[in-house]
Amino acid sequence: MSEDIKQKGKKKKGFFVFLAIIAALFVIMTIANMVSAVMLRSYIRSFDAVEYDDSRLVPEFEDGHYTFTTDGDLKIMHLTDIHIGGGIRSYKNDKKTVYEVITMLRAEKPDLVVLGGDNTYCLPKIGFNGGATVNNRSAARSVIEIFEHEKVYFTTVFGNHDTEAFDLADRQEIADLYMNDKFKYCIFNEEFTDLDADTVPSVSNQCIVLKNTSGKITKLIMLLDTNAYINTRFISTVFGRYDTIHDSEIKWAADTVKDMSKKAGLSKDEYLKCVFFMHIPIGEYRAALDDLITEERDAKGNIKGFTSKTPSDTVFVDGVWGEEKVCYGGLNNSGDPKDQDDFFEVMCEDMGCVDAIFCGHDHTNNATVIYKGVMLSYSYSLDNEAYGNKIMYSGLQRGAQVIEIASDGSFRRQNKNAYIDYGCDPNKFVEVYLDKPLYEEWYRTYEK
Numbered sequence: 001m002s003e004d005i006k007q008k009g010k011k012k013k014g015f016f017v018f019l020a021i022i023a024a025l026f027v028i029m030t031i032a033n034m035v036s037a038v039m040l041r042s043y044i045r046s047f048d049a050v051e052y053d054d055s056r057l058v059p060e061f062e063d064g065h066y067t068f069t070t071d072g073d074l075k076i077m078h079l080t081d082i083h084i085g086g087g088i089r090s091y092k093n094d095k096k097t098v099y100e101v102i103t104m105l106r107a108e109k110p111d112l113v114v115l116g117g118d119n120t121y122c123l124p125k126i127g128f129n130g131g132a133t134v135n136n137r138s139a140a141r142s143v144i145e146i147f148e149h150e151k152v153y154f155t156t157v158f159g160n161h162d163t164e165a166f167d168l169a170d171r172q173e174i175a176d177l178y179m180n181d182k183f184k185y186c187i188f189n190e191e192f193t194d195l196d197a198d199t200v201p202s203v204s205n206q207c208i209v210l211k212n213t214s215g216k217i218t219k220l221i222m223l224l225d226t227n228a229y230i231n232t233r234f235i236s237t238v239f240g241r242y243d244t245i246h247d248s249e250i251k252w253a254a255d256t257v258k259d260m261s262k263k264a265g266l267s268k269d270e271y272l273k274c275v276f277f278m279h280i281p282i283g284e285y286r287a288a289l290d291d292l293i294t295e296e297r298d299a300k301g302n303i304k305g306f307t308s309k310t311p312s313d314t315v316f317v318d319g320v321w322g323e324e325k326v327c328y329g330g331l332n333n334s335g336d337p338k339d340q341d342d343f344f345e346v347m348c349e350d351m352g353c354v355d356a357i358f359c360g361h362d363h364t365n366n367a368t369v370i371y372k373g374v375m376l377s378y379s380y381s382l383d384n385e386a387y388g389n390k391i392m393y394s395g396l397q398r399g400a401q402v403i404e405i406a407s408d409g410s411f412r413r414q415n416k417n418a419y420i421d422y423g424c425d426p427n428k429f430v431e432v433y434l435d436k437p438l439y440e441e442w443y444r445t446y447e448k
Contacts, residue, residue: 080116086139117159
């Protein structure tokens with residue numbers, strides 16, 4: 001046998017050994033992720049369920065919509081960007097998130113939880129944080145387990161991270177999971193999808209009805225899918241090529257409000273009032289910020305300061321902007337808001353039916369403003385994963401938003417801190433600080 005043949009044989013053998021090692025590591029990691037998912041659900045079940053009294057509100061499915069009936073208040077807890085990684089690498093972070101969510105649920109006892117998207121964060125370790133798993137179905141099952149075990153009614157919109165390019169389950173499959181009949185407390189209902197969309201189909205669109213005991217509708221709670229990326233390619237995830245709200249979704253939302261208003265006996269061009277929940281903020285969030293604040297940036301585009309200015313269309317309510325870049329829907333996250341989508345123009349300006357919009361996505365923004373008569377509000381997020389371990393230690397801007405809708409349709413809202421307001425132990429997993437924001441160099445608010 002010649003020396004060349006021997007060398008080729010060694011290289012071939014080495015190649016197969018390499019493949020065998022990779023396969024073995026994949027199997028080991030898969031088993032480890034499965035075990036961590038079982039352990040996380042066991043941890044969830046170690047808590048006692050939320051204690052409600054006999055007067056708790058129970059939604060009924062009527063005329064195609066889940067409906068709450070009460071002459072009192074409906075308390076909604078908005079939890080956004082909880083980012084369950086679902087794998088062995090994120091196990092500690094996931095336990096911290098579960099602990100914080102359940103502590104807040106037990107303290108607040110909400111009638112309904114609306115998850116604001118990015119419920120899961122299933123990404124490979126290389127180049128990202130995440131659980132080092134692509135099994136977003138398993139991670140979503142753990143999210144559902146939190147509320148099923150705690151016996152808290154909930155629904156959700158999806159964010160961009162709920163279905164990534166590398167994940168096993170697509171957006172429709174995750175929607176089908178949430179709609180599984182075996183779940184008693186999940187009232188997610190896919191009322192509209194656009195399977196013929198040029199981008200990834202939209203699935204988390206829902207209308208929840210609030211009425212009083214005489215049958216009068218007092219509010220429509222609308223969930224709108226702000227979608228994920230423009231396609232399912234890996235490169236779109238890496239560069240954050242976000243999709244916009246689809247025109248067909250806006251038509252569905254407008255038609256739903258018009259139909260419900262007609263059934264309620266309202267006259268033509270008179271509409272029921274709505275609150276909307278979505279994941280990625282619409283462009284008007286950026287327009288409102290620019291109306292309130294002038295940002296000073298250096299030659300590299302970094303924020304070096306800001307000054308408040310007299311607003312024309314915006315009233316500042318409370319909160320801060322703690323992100324360097326304020327994201328909003330659209331491929332380039334730039335340009336005039338009306339060039340991104342027509343949601344605000346159709347629903348807010350033409351129909352005038354929107355009282356408020358609640359969003360997430362920007363983890364350290366929690367400002368609330370009134371823009372052209374519509375409340376635009378960021379809720380506190382609860383991410384312990386996506387921004388790396390450093391966000392685990394940050395507690396000042398973390399928690400939930402509580403929205404209480406009264407019997408006359410009016411509402412009040414408040415961001416509540418997970419540690420200060422709900423008593424989460426800041427030392428249970430890591431030592432969480434409460435004396436400063438996560439990104440002090442980006443921290444800005446309106447100074448009246």
